[in-house]
Amino acid sequence: MNTPRPTGEPPTSDARRPTIRTIAAAAGVSTATVSYVLNRRDLSDSKITITPATRERVIAAAEQLGYSPNQSARGMSRGRTDKICLMIEDFESPWTQAIVAATRRAAESLDKTSLLLLDRDWYSFLSRQGADAAVIEGGILKADDEPRLQQLATRGVQLILLHSAFEPAGFDVIRQNVRPAVDQAMQELASRHDRIGLLRRRLGSQALIEQAYRECLGDDQVNPALIRDIDVSREQAYWQSIDLLSGSDRPTAILTSNDLSAISALQAAHRLRIDVPEELEIIGFGNSPEGQHTDPPLSSVGVESPANQIADLLVHRLRGDAEPSERLHVRDFSLYLRGTTR
Amino acid sequence: MNTPRPTGEPPTSDARRPTIRTIAAAAGVSTATVSYVLNRRDLSDSKITITPATRERVIAAAEQLGYSPNQSARGMSRGRTDKICLMIEDFESPWTQAIVAATRRAAESLDKTSLLLLDRDWYSFLSRQGADAAVIEGGILKADDEPRLQQLATRGVQLILLHSAFEPAGFDVIRQNVRPAVDQAMQELASRHDRIGLLRRRLGSQALIEQAYRECLGDDQVNPALIRDIDVSREQAYWQSIDLLSGSDRPTAILTSNDLSAISALQAAHRLRIDVPEELEIIGFGNSPEGQHTDPPLSSVGVESPANQIADLLVHRLRGDAEPSERLHVRDFSLYLRGTTR
DNA sequence: CTGAAAGCGCTTACAG
DNA sequence: CTGAAAGCGCTTACAG
Numbered sequence: 154m155n156t157p158r159p160t161g162e163p164p165t166s167d168a169r170r171p172t173i174r175t176i177a178a179a180a181g182v183s184t185a186t187v188s189y190v191l192n193r194r195d196l197s198d199s200k201i202t203i204t205p206a207t208r209e210r211v212i213a214a215a216e217q218l219g220y221s222p223n224q225s226a227r228g229m230s231r232g233r234t235d236k237i238c239l240m241i242e243d244f245e246s247p248w249t250q251a252i253v254a255a256t257r258r259a260a261e262s263l264d265k266t267s268l269l270l271l272d273r274d275w276y277s278f279l280s281r282q283g284a285d286a287a288v289i290e291g292g293i294l295k296a297d298d299e300p301r302l303q304q305l306a307t308r309g310v311q312l313i314l315l316h317s318a319f320e321p322a323g324f325d326v327i328r329q330n331v332r333p334a335v336d337q338a339m340q341e342l343a344s345r346h347d348r349i350g351l352l353r354r355r356l357g358s359q360a361l362i363e364q365a366y367r368e369c370l371g372d373d374q375v376n377p378a379l380i381r382d383i384d385v386s387r388e389q390a391y392w393q394s395i396d397l398l399s400g401s402d403r404p405t406a407i408l409t410s411n412d413l414s415a416i417s418a419l420q421a422a423h424r425l426r427i428d429v430p431e432e433l434e435i436i437g438f439g440n441s442p443e444g445q446h447t448d449p450p451l452s453s454v455g456v457e458s459p460a461n462q463i464a465d466l467l468v469h470r471l472r473g474d475a476e477p478s479e480r481l482h483v484r485d486f487s488l489y490l491r492g493t494t495r
Numbered sequence: 496m497n498t499p500r501p502t503g504e505p506p507t508s509d510a511r512r513p514t515i516r517t518i519a520a521a522a523g524v525s526t527a528t529v530s531y532v533l534n535r536r537d538l539s540d541s542k543i544t545i546t547p548a549t550r551e552r553v554i555a556a557a558e559q560l561g562y563s564p565n566q567s568a569r570g571m572s573r574g575r576t577d578k579i580c581l582m583i584e585d586f587e588s589p590w591t592q593a594i595v596a597a598t599r600r601a602a603e604s605l606d607k608t609s610l611l612l613l614d615r616d617w618y619s620f621l622s623r624q625g626a627d628a629a630v631i632e633g634g635i636l637k638a639d640d641e642p643r644l645q646q647l648a649t650r651g652v653q654l655i656l657l658h659s660a661f662e663p664a665g666f667d668v669i670r671q672n673v674r675p676a677v678d679q680a681m682q683e684l685a686s687r688h689d690r691i692g693l694l695r696r697r698l699g700s701q702a703l704i705e706q707a708y709r710e711c712l713g714d715d716q717v718n719p720a721l722i723r724d725i726d727v728s729r730e731q732a733y734w735q736s737i738d739l740l741s742g743s744d745r746p747t748a749i750l751t752s753n754d755l756s757a758i759s760a761l762q763a764a765h766r767l768r769i770d771v772p773e774e775l776e777i778i779g780f781g782n783s784p785e786g787q788h789t790d791p792p793l794s795s796v797g798v799e800s801p802a803n804q805i806a807d808l809l810v811h812r813l814r815g816d817a818e819p820s821e822r823l824h825v826r827d828f829s830l831y832l833r834g835t836t837r
Numbered sequence: 838c839t840g841a842a843a844g845c846g847c848t849t850a851c852a853g
Numbered sequence: 854c855t856g857a858a859a860g861c862g863c864t865t866a867c868a869g
Contacts (some may be wrong), residue, residue: 423762
């Protein structure tokens with residue numbers, strides 16, 4: 154027996170949602186026939202033949218009763234959830250926007266639904282609710298998560314990680330080769346400037362910026378007064394920039410951990426009437442679309458279109474293509490010099 | 496029979512994910528006992544008693560095998576999905592960020608998972624995949640969606656709509672009473688200015704801004720040269736503002752359809768060395784957090800904390816409280832005068 | 838104190 | 854050409 158719900162529960166006392174059985178009864182056929190018709194299996198599988206009249210009746214009944222299949226039940230018998238899930242750390246970054254768009258595109262072309270997990274417990278979600286595939290941003294993973302990832306992979310979840318350290322193990326890893334381009338950016342600035350500011354964030358790959366900064370200058374040459382910590386918010390970065398640029402011994406160049414803060418720095422410079430790039434050069438990180446439309450356009454370290462690769466990979470993996478047999482995908486970052494550098 | 500998957504499918508050939516039966520076998524008990532222990536039913540329901548030793552054995556087995564319950568199966572027998580879903584139109588708006596945060600908070604306190612739907616087919620998702628509750632932003636609804644909403648509501652999905660027109664019908668509607676405050680903003684500007692610019696967006700409640708603008712001025716007084724269309728992107732709004740503010744007959748005040756574009760307008764003014772508020776007053780819409788940290792802080796029409804109400808309502812509805820028996824929730828917008836007005 | 842069994846709503850191999 | 858039946862992995866009333 155089932156129907157009795159635990160007391161105090163939300164009234165899932167549905168106005169009896171129609172099931173495949175309701176449809177079968179209404180159309181005067183078996184549930185198998187309904188399933189075949191609704192999944193078009195009679196059209197694709199020559200072993201199954203349904204008369205057009207029966208088809209019609211089933212379709213009409215389904216329509217009339219407002220039937221839609223219960224995906225939980227479907228998933229259970231097919232072993233597939235038709236969900237693609239995205240797990241990211243920072244909702245605001247343009248990087249993220251691109252990944253969201255790519256995931257959605259891929260899902261649509263595969264006729265699956267795409268979701269963004271809001272809470273942070275990606276493992277619990279994937280192992281309980283399930284998904285056909287998941288794209289996971291490195292920031293939310295910890296070093297000891299690898300067994301969990303492997304487990305999900307062996308259980309059939311197609312996993313794409315954006316991560317700098319994990320090795321592929323049944324899942325794909327997209328690794329960004331960031332350092333050479335950041336080093337190049339830093340050398341570019343160091344060749345012309347003594348006082349180089351740093352807007353620093355210590356999250357994920359953004360931490361590499363600080364490393365490059367320190368290594369290029371040499372640890373003893375690093376002036377803490379030129380370093381500011383930033384977080385997700387634009388305002389915070391703006392005020393940090395105002396602060397950094399207000400002193401008489403202000404930096405004449407700034408390297409930042411992301412484009413968002415670079416844009417804030419640019420706005421701060423405008424506000425303080427500091428000419429960019431003549432009195433201040435700025436290099437961001439991420440090569441985001443928004444940075445290409447600032448005034449002047451932002452110089453930045455990044456890649457051209459970060460997300461297409463993800464979309465393509467998703468589609469291949471979910472179609473079961475053998476194609477990219479390699480599971481590790483390294484992408485080299487480049488330095489894009491635009492208007493905020495000379 | 497089940498196991499055979501359709502050919503060409505992703506290898507859901509899981510490394511045999513452990514089921515409740517695996518655990519039962521390992522612990523030498525029945526599946527019922529496993530279910531009771533794992534759901535703590537033996538602790539809450541006095542009719543069910545399990546010996547501590549049995550408990551231990553079950554828990555140990557579950558842990559050791561890395562068991563996690565299949566939510567599809569769970570949902571099917573319990574008639575609950577433990578998912579709260581958010582469906583929004585515009586990812587970038589600060590409004591949205593607040594709603595996301597509120598939904599996540601509510602879900603956490605209810606021990607449910609919270610998701611954001613990326614594709615736009617909310618109805619298909621809710622009727623197929625199911626959810627215990629959904630928050631739907633008005634922008635994605637069409638006028639003829641009402642029967643769908645009712646249907647979902649009668650099937651037990653707790654629905655919270657942010658919408659200006661729908662009447663509650665088994666679901667909650669949060670309605671924003673926007674016009675009085677926008678009218679007030681417009682009168683404020685009109686009392687001091689002849690040339691008032693409009694950054695216009697025609698989406699959802701943002702369209703009300705233009706209505707207020709036109710009605711206050713009178714249709715014959717509207718100068719199309721002072722109106723610019725904006726979209727989601729900050730850059731676009733920035734360039735539109737530069738354009739609007741560059742002529743010699745530029746406006747001396749601007750009303751905008753959202754805070755994002757107001758901030759862009761402010762940046763454009765900085766760039767063009769136009770003093771705000773002395774040479775240009777700006778009023779935004781949304782009263783977003785970011786606007787309160789600009790330089791000077793943005794005057795805006797909106798509400799204090801848009802999202803708490805949503806979170807509270809979600810919690811009440813999902814706990815089955817009778818409490819807010821009223822299904823229509825009207826919130827009055829206010830005009831917040833800050834630094835971008837005199 | 839514990840287990841066998843029915844049921845949630847689907848899919849599909851197989852037998853008519 | 855169509856249907857009865859098993860199975861997906863859970864939950865739970867009920868009988869021991």
